[in-house]
Amino acid sequence: MNITGATYEVIAEYPYIEHYLSKRLVNYRALAREIRPGVATKIGREVNIQSIVTALRRLSYDKDSRKEPVDDILSKSEISLRYDLALITVELTRYIHGKILELHRNTGDEGYLLLQGLESLTIVVKDSHLSFLEKLFKDSILKKIENLAGVVVKSPEDIADTPGVITRLTSLLSAENINIVEMMSSYSETFLLVEEGDALACIEAIRREMKRARGIK
Template sequence: MITVSETVESIVRHSGLFEEAILEDIINYSALARKIRPEVEKQLYKNIQEGAILMALKRLSSKIKHRYAVKNVFKDPPDMIVRSNLIEFTTTNSDFLVQRHKDILAEVDLQKKYFLIITQGVFETTVIVSQDLGNKISRILKKGNIISQFDHLSAITIKLPRQVVSTPGVYNLFLKTLHWEGINVIEVASTYTEFTIILKDNDVDRAFSVLINIFK
């Protein structure tokens, strides 16, 4: 069930003027609560006390200012690279895992054009690779050990400044923005200065546009 806070945030986020006024501390929160109250009630299908909206706005103010501070880590909009036609396999870990990693790396190394991410967890390992290599990787991993498989995927890799590692909320900035736009994230992966988001092919264009707009 959608809450008052979520509804208020949605309304403010979709009005650049409201968000900018909150950021600059030039808005009367009581007046804004009165102004957006009809829209809040319309979306929630019930009467809402002005005080509840006012409290939601004050909580939202802190979130907006924190988000702005996070954005300031980026002196310029970050480079974003899109790769499409990917496939993901997840397998259970086994004694043969190291050899399988070597075999996968050998296949990818034959042609530098191929995309590859390998993430090894405690009990599972996920491999994301170019769709062209799907059949070969499936044979290497052994079908009996594959517990999930997703195809028709794309990746957006965001280049990050080094200070991101000591800045809270940077990954959340990207993921929450996609969440608010109703864009599903299949998987994420990161290195020191790269953050990669895996999505379905049919979501990647909209996701790229949404992420670019964060920095406009």
């Protein structure tokens, strides 16, 4: 393996760095010093900093000038925001289905989101329905979080066959120090639940990436 290939492999382990490379917002020499041990391990010998810097510049140019499948999906995606949400996680019991029917009757057209695990069920509702949920599941509540916002990314159907879209989104938010409280996906929709204080920064980070993707030919 040559230095360029080894550099690419090391950078691929940190998707959020790829994002900033594509925008050319990286101090190449500082990054080269940081990843030098990893590159040296992959090629089995010591390597000088300038060789890694050259590889990083080449990678930056490639990322900036080539539209990848993930970019194509993001360029055609739309984003929306919902405020005043709450999350509650409850234990799965034999009564769960009946309680979900009660939840459905209570929320009406406002709806709710469900994410079922092997032993628990996470429910996302409007804040106004939280007190009802607390009464409904009072003996089986595991976790409750209020003051949340939901970021909904609506993508083309091809997202199901395009690896890396979710990784790109989560890496973007990680780079902005935005915590994802919960994440759900259904067909072509990706739902990211974040704290209300992070909502605008979350939207802006994803919108910037969508605009960047639309600008790649």
